[in-house]
Amino acid sequence: MPKRIKDFWNNHVTAFLKSNLSQTEYCRNNKINANYLSKLVRMKRQENPCKNLVRINPIVPTFFDNSLKLSLSDKYTILIPDDFSNEALKNILDVLDARL
Secondary structure, three states, X not given: OOHHHHHHHXXXXXXXXXXXXXXXXXXXXXXXXXXXXXXXXXXHHHXXXXXOOOOOOOOOOOOOOOOEEEEEOOOEEEEEOOXXXXXXXXXXXXXXXXXX
């Protein structure tokens, strides 16, 4: 494929991916072949499958040995740290009481 044509399609793939348009709308507005654009978009996504992934670092809560452990049947275990709000605990217990 000549460079000029390759650049033409690469520019359209990039522009489409940055647009908020559906592929059909983009192709209609730009008077280009939707099937071919779809093929090129699919190929580009396969080249960089992890490009849009974002690394996250999970935050693991730490509880002190003297925290309160509340076990309800075999379904629920709640660890409550010392500095947990009394009002929040009351609300949680009210909700659980209503459901159990």
